[in-house]
Amino acid sequence: EEYAKQLIMEKQLEEPFYLMDRGKLKRRWVQWTSNLPRIVPYYAVKCNNDPGLLDLLISLGAGFDCASEAEVARICAAGGDPSKIVFGSPCKMPCHINYAVDAGVKLTVYDSVGELYKTKKYWPNANLLLRIREDDPNARCQLGSKYGANADEFAELLESAKTLGLNVVGVAFHVGSGASDPHAFYRAVQTASHVFDMGTTYGFKMEVLDVGGGFPGGGTPAGEKQFSEIAMCLNSALDEYFPPSRHVQLIAEPGRFFAENSATLVTNILGNRVRKIYDEDGGVSSNVYEYWIGDGLYGNMNCIMYDHAELNARPLKVVSSGVGDQDLKRSVVFGPSCDGLDTVLHDVKLPELEYGDWLYFPEMGAYTMVAASAFN
Numbered sequence: 001e002e003y004a005k006q007l008i009m010e011k012q013l014e015e016p017f018y019l020m021d022r023g024k025l026k027r028r029w030v031q032w033t034s035n036l037p038r039i040v041p042y043y044a045v046k047c048n049n050d051p052g053l054l055d056l057l058i059s060l061g062a063g064f065d066c067a068s069e070a071e072v073a074r075i076c077a078a079g080g081d082p083s084k085i086v087f088g089s090p091c092k093m094p095c096h097i098n099y100a101v102d103a104g105v106k107l108t109v110y111d112s113v114g115e116l117y118k119t120k121k122y123w124p125n126a127n128l129l130l131r132i133r134e135d136d137p138n139a140r141c142q143l144g145s146k147y148g149a150n151a152d153e154f155a156e157l158l159e160s161a162k163t164l165g166l167n168v169v170g171v172a173f174h175v176g177s178g179a180s181d182p183h184a185f186y187r188a189v190q191t192a193s194h195v196f197d198m199g200t201t202y203g204f205k206m207e208v209l210d211v212g213g214g215f216p217g218g219g220t221p222a223g224e225k226q227f228s229e230i231a232m233c234l235n236s237a238l239d240e241y242f243p244p245s246r247h248v249q250l251i252a253e254p255g256r257f258f259a260e261n262s263a264t265l266v267t268n269i270l271g272n273r274v275r276k277i278y279d280e281d282g283g284v285s286s287n288v289y290e291y292w293i294g295d296g297l298y299g300n301m302n303c304i305m306y307d308h309a310e311l312n313a314r315p316l317k318v319v320s321s322g323v324g325d326q327d328l329k330r331s332v333v334f335g336p337s338c339d340g341l342d343t344v345l346h347d348v349k350l351p352e353l354e355y356g357d358w359l360y361f362p363e364m365g366a367y368t369m370v371a372a373s374a375f376n
């Protein structure tokens, strides 16, 4: 809070900005390597492609999951090693494939026969992971209806790859973004082991298991507990089905685990008004304090729509005094655009604020700025 206030005053800031805590990101790295020591994280660039975040992850030794030409380009420009990139999209555009091939990317995923024909044409020497479906039904964002092969498709997908002379090297899965059920990871590892055995019977050298993303990003004690429970369950599944003696390379594609809690969004209050609420007899029953802020649903707060996020607003009094902070008012917070849908918080308790004060929103690093538009 003090640092944000200092920046606002010294630099006379008048627009929303992000603060990234590099220490938090480094702590996340330590948490990952101590809880999941066998798995190398290939950070999912789609989650937050901020150059500072990517630079730090490169320096810590991360690989990367890229889903487009632009993401591959960004990692290569930042000095990332293309041999530590998985092109993690099971259905790719040929021009993006061409770019990845030229950049030196070797590893990708597939889950349909059609993608194999495309791979044969554009990337015949690709190392392929068969993406299988295994869902955590309680995950925040479900991915399974779109990507991941069903059990009755495994044989055809392996056989077609064999017939086309393509090289399957392992299995990938993603149980859903913002997962909470450790057993979903367990089930997925179990199924992956079965697909490894199938792949071996088709003559493939199965040597890579990609356990995907889904690891929770919240830095609260509850969020951290969830992560360690998932890690424990995943480790025991790996020890059971993929012990070190099986010599399988283990990677993951975590996004929000690294990005979410390291970034705080700080937004200015553009204006305010107090509205009266009337009771049935026409008397004033209460007041609602309404604020317009500099960011909203069309900007970084698109995570309310697309990532099912619930935002946590905290006041940053820059012009008004701290007096009255205990007296919380029923408040509404609007984004800056013309659209009524652009309402960030419909009913929240805040101290009375005014134009020139700010609000800040912790844990806003995942699936926010990457999908923000310049609408209005």
Ligand code: PLP
Binding pocket: 044, 047, 065, 088, 089, 143, 174, 176, 177, 178, 179, 212, 213, 214, 215, 253, 254, 255, 256, 257
């Ligand atoms: N990998 C793939 C293929 C994804 O689709 C996603 C997110 O949608 C991720 C990784 C990152 O997931 P998360 O941020 O939940 O770790």
